[in-house]
Amino acid sequence: MPNRFPNVEKSIRTVLPKLGIELEELEGASCCPAPGVIRSFDEPTWLALSTRNLALAEQTGHDLVTGCNGCYGTFKEALAELEQHPERLDEVKKVFRGMGIDFEGNVAAKHIIEVINELGLEEVKNAVKRSLEGIKVAAHYGCHLLKPSKNRPWEKTQRHTFLDELIEVTGAEPVKYRDKDMCCGAGGGVRGSQVVVSVDMAKEKIDNMLAAEADCVVNVCSFCHLQFEVSQAQLNKELEEKKYKLPVLYYTQLLGLAMGLEPEKLGLNKHVVNTQPLIDKILG
Amino acid sequence: MADINRDTIRSENVDIGFIQEVVDAGANRIRTCMQCGTCSSVCPSGRRTAFRTREIIRKALLGLKDEVLSSPDLWLCTTCLTCLERCPRQIKVTDAIIIMRNMAVDEGYMLPSHRKASKKLLETGHAVPLDEANQEMRKELGIPEIPPTVHQHEDALEDVKKIMKRTDFQKLIEGQESEEKE
Numbered sequence: 001m002p003n004r005f006p007n008v009e010k011s012i013r014t015v016l017p018k019l020g021i022e023l024e025e026l027e028g029a030s031c032c033p034a035p036g037v038i039r040s041f042d043e044p045t046w047l048a049l050s051t052r053n054l055a056l057a058e059q060t061g062h063d064l065v066t067g068c069n070g071c072y073g074t075f076k077e078a079l080a081e082l083e084q085h086p087e088r089l090d091e092v093k094k095v096f097r098g099m100g101i102d103f104e105g106n107v108a109a110k111h112i113i114e115v116i117n118e119l120g121l122e123e124v125k126n127a128v129k130r131s132l133e134g135i136k137v138a139a140h141y142g143c144h145l146l147k148p149s150k151n152r153p154w155e156k157t158q159r160h161t162f163l164d165e166l167i168e169v170t171g172a173e174p175v176k177y178r179d180k181d182m183c184c185g186a187g188g189g190v191r192g193s194q195v196v197v198s199v200d201m202a203k204e205k206i207d208n209m210l211a212a213e214a215d216c217v218v219n220v221c222s223f224c225h226l227q228f229e230v231s232q233a234q235l236n237k238e239l240e241e242k243k244y245k246l247p248v249l250y251y252t253q254l255l256g257l258a259m260g261l262e263p264e265k266l267g268l269n270k271h272v273v274n275t276q277p278l279i280d281k282i283l284g
Numbered sequence: 285m286a287d288i289n290r291d292t293i294r295s296e297n298v299d300i301g302f303i304q305e306v307v308d309a310g311a312n313r314i315r316t317c318m319q320c321g322t323c324s325s326v327c328p329s330g331r332r333t334a335f336r337t338r339e340i341i342r343k344a345l346l347g348l349k350d351e352v353l354s355s356p357d358l359w360l361c362t363t364c365l366t367c368l369e370r371c372p373r374q375i376k377v378t379d380a381i382i383i384m385r386n387m388a389v390d391e392g393y394m395l396p397s398h399r400k401a402s403k404k405l406l407e408t409g410h411a412v413p414l415d416e417a418n419q420e421m422r423k424e425l426g427i428p429e430i431p432p433t434v435h436q437h438e439d440a441l442e443d444v445k446k447i448m449k450r451t452d453f454q455k456l457i458e459g460q461e462s463e464e465k466e
Contacts, residue, residue, distance in 0.1 A: 002433065003413060003414045006422040009427060010426075013427060027437060030409040030441075031405055031410045035363065037411065040386065041402055041453075042389065042456055043383075099446065099447075101443070143364040144363075147369055148376075181366075183366070186362070187362040187364065188359075188362040188364075189359060193359055197333055201362070270424075
């Protein structure tokens with residue numbers, strides 16, 4: 001997130017404190033590393049680096065919180081692997097020898113949307129100062145936020161509604177669209193190596209959102225965010241017309257607008273797909 | 285009627301120990317696969333490409349190690365985990381694919397863009413390091429210009445590099461380059 005979307009990071013840093021959530025920096029953290037990419041290349045390296053990040057969080061005495069589904073997937077799966085196979089923790093500890101990195105496993109990994117959801121809909125609603133009535137939003141949950149469902153905190157295992165509900169309390173209308181639960185197409189190293197296939201998946205999702213007359217897409221993942229932003233620019237280039245211009249917002253950006261914050265404070269002026277038409281519609 | 289081509293699986297192409305390796309690495313229910321095809325039917329990559337999850341699993345079960353590991357199809361999975369959720373035999377399909385990808389990389393099958401991302405991780409501790417444009421954007425937005433990650437902490441980066449050396453990741457990524465198969 002910090003190296004890809006500082007604008008989204010800005011919205012997180014602005015909005016969460018206003019909800020009473022204080023953030024502490026995870027000093028010295030590295031890449032999570034990615035569950036579909038680095039884990040696909042060398043799982044033991046993936047486990048060692050993710051455990052190091054978890055150990056840094058444990059040392060602060062707080063849970064680890066991430067704004068990216070990929071990081072979330074990595075930390076949830078790494079914690080499960082270490083808990084279910086104590087011998088894996090021993091292997092990791094051998095890799096850490098002499099570095100002074102302790103890890104007891106007394107840390108949880110949470111997603112920002114999970115923390116917001118835990119506040120409760122009423123609490124979030126109370127923060128809303130400017131209703132987003134009349135705005136249609138296509139929610140995109142993303143894969144690693146929800147699956148594997150056995151290792152996720154959500155009430156349901158499929159047909160989730162929590163993000164739609166968090167959108168609804170802003171006054172906006174979450175729309176139904178075809179194949180809502182489908183992958184954005186970026187993960188698993190596909191975006192990096194098979195870009196045509198990857199963009200085609202994003203196109204299918206965006207076409208379905210447009211068919212539902214969405215004014216914007218709201219996501220909670222830096223890679224999904226990139227996928228929807230960059231793919232639209234790529235598609236327009238191929239088509240030689242500006243057909244795809246659906247604004248892509250991270251949840252804290254949408255909520256921030258509903259809280260009456262200035263668009264610049266939410267990094268909305270730094271998007272690939274212009275967000276101004278949406279902002280104009282909201283500000284009327 | 286059109287000719288039916290005979291497709292013979294030769295014993296020299298079968299590695300009978302392969303599936304056990306996959307099982308040992310964590311895909312323990314893979315042998316219960318009944319080839320129902322649920323995995324392929326829910327696969328977003330399979331919708332638009334010739335990638336068939338069921339086929340990969342079948343070939344793995346037959347012991348066609350080289351064919352599976354050298355196949356570019358193995359890299360069309362976005363790890364969306366839908367197949368794992370839906371598998372009626374509760375096979376960890378996505379985990380099985382990741383396990384086989386690890387084996388493929390170990391054999392030297394790695395796509396160039398993946399090697400590039402791995403090298404960035406080796407050099408900077410981030411698969412996506414900070415670039416100038418984003419540093420400038422951070423400044424404009426009024427958030428720490430250099431994020432407080434390994435980018436800001438040299439000693440932390442040293443630890444991260446040491447970890448990747450000890451897990452042989454450095455050797456895996458850099459050592460193979462001269463004999464790259466892709």
